[in-house]
Amino acid sequence: MALQKIFRAVIMGPPGSGKGTVSARITKSFGLTHLSSGNILRAHINAKTEFGLLMKSSIDQGQLVPDDVISRLILSELKAIGQCSWLLDGFPRTVSQAEALDSAYIVNTVINLNVPFQTIKDRLTSRWTHLPSGRVYNTDFNPPKVPGLDDVTGEPLVQRDDDTPETVTRRLKAYETQTEPVLEYYRSKGVLETFSGTETNKIWPDVEALLYRKLSLINQKVA
Ligand code: G5P
Ligand code: MG
Numbered sequence: 001m002a003l004q005k006i007f008r009a010v011i012m013g014p015p016g017s018g019k020g021t022v023s024a025r026i027t028k029s030f031g032l033t034h035l036s037s038g039n040i041l042r043a044h045i046n047a048k049t050e051f052g053l054l055m056k057s058s059i060d061q062g063q064l065v066p067d068d069v070i071s072r073l074i075l076s077e078l079k080a081i082g083q084c085s086w087l088l089d090g091f092p093r094t095v096s097q098a099e100a101l102d103s104a105y106i107v108n109t110v111i112n113l114n115v116p117f118q119t120i121k122d123r124l125t126s127r128w129t130h131l132p133s134g135r136v137y138n139t140d141f142n143p144p145k146v147p148g149l150d151d152v153t154g155e156p157l158v159q160r161d162d163d164t165p166e167t168v169t170r171r172l173k174a175y176e177t178q179t180e181p182v183l184e185y186y187r188s189k190g191v192l193e194t195f196s197g198t199e200t201n202k203i204w205p206d207v208e209a210l211l212y213r214k215l216s217l218i219n220q221k222v223a
Pocket of ligand 2: 019
C-alpha cells in the first residue's frame with residue numbers, strides 16, 4: 001500500500017513475542033521504515049564503539065539501559081531518517097521513554113503482541129540472529145535455508161548473549177515491572193491495539209488487517 005501521509009507506529013510486547021518477526025512483515029507489506037532499539041544497541045556492541053561497550057553489561061544481564069541514554073539515541077535516529085513513516089520496535093519501554101517520544105512525535109498506533117511467557121522461553125533458546133541486518137531465524141519456526149547461515153548474505157548466524165534461560169527470565173521480569181505500565185499509558189491515549197496468541201502466523205492476519213484499515217483512513221483524509 002502506498003503511503004501518502006506520514007504514519008507513525010510502535011510495536012510492543014515481551015522479549016521474544018515476535019516484534020522483529022512481525023516488523024519484517026509490516027516493512028514488506030507497508031513500506032514503513034523499521035527502527036529497532038535492540039538492533040541499534042547490538043550494532044554498537046558489534047562495532048565495539050565506546051557507547052556499545054558501556055551498554056553491553058546491562059544488556060547481557062537482561063537489564064534496561066538508562067532512559068536518558070536510549071531516548072536521546074532513538075530521538076536522534078528518528079530525526080536522521082526525516083519525514084517518513086516509521087515503525088519503532090523496542091522503544092519506548094518505560095513511561096519516561098514514552099513521554100520523551102511524545103514530546104517530539106504523535107504516535108498513531110501501538111501494536112501490542114500479547115504472547116504467554118512460557119511460549120517465549122521455548123522460542124528464545126532456538127533463535128539465531130544475523131547481527132548486521134537484525135534478521136531472525138528459529139530452528140523450529142523459520143529455519144535458515146542453510147543451517148547456521150543468513151539466507152540473504154550467506155554470513156554466519158549467532159545466538160544472542162542475552163538469550164540464555166537465566167537472562168530471559170530477568171528480561172521478562174524487567175518487562176513486567178518497567179514496560180507493562182507503558183501499555184496503560186497508550187491505552188489511556190486510545191491508540192493501543194492488542195493481539196493475543198501463541199503463533200505469529202495466526203496473529204499476523206489481524207495485524208495486517210488493522211494496518212490496512214488505519215492506512216486507508218489516513219490516505220482518505222489526505223485525498
Ligand atoms: P530487544 O532487542 O528489543 P527484546 O527482548 O524486546 O529485545 P527480542 O528478544 O528481540 O525482544 P522479539 O523481537 O519480540 O524479541 O521477537 P523475535 O525475534 O521476532 O522472535 C523471537 C524468536 O521467536 C525468533 O527466533 C523467531 O523466529 C521466533 N518466532 C516468532 N514467531 C514464532 C512462532 O509463531 N512460533 C515459533 N515457534 N517461533 C516464533 O532488546 C534487547 C535489550 O536491549 C536493551 C535491553 O537491555 C534489552 O533487554 N534495550 C533497551 N533498554 C532500555 N530501553 C529500551 N528502549 C531498550 N531497547 C533495547
Ligand atoms: Mg527483536
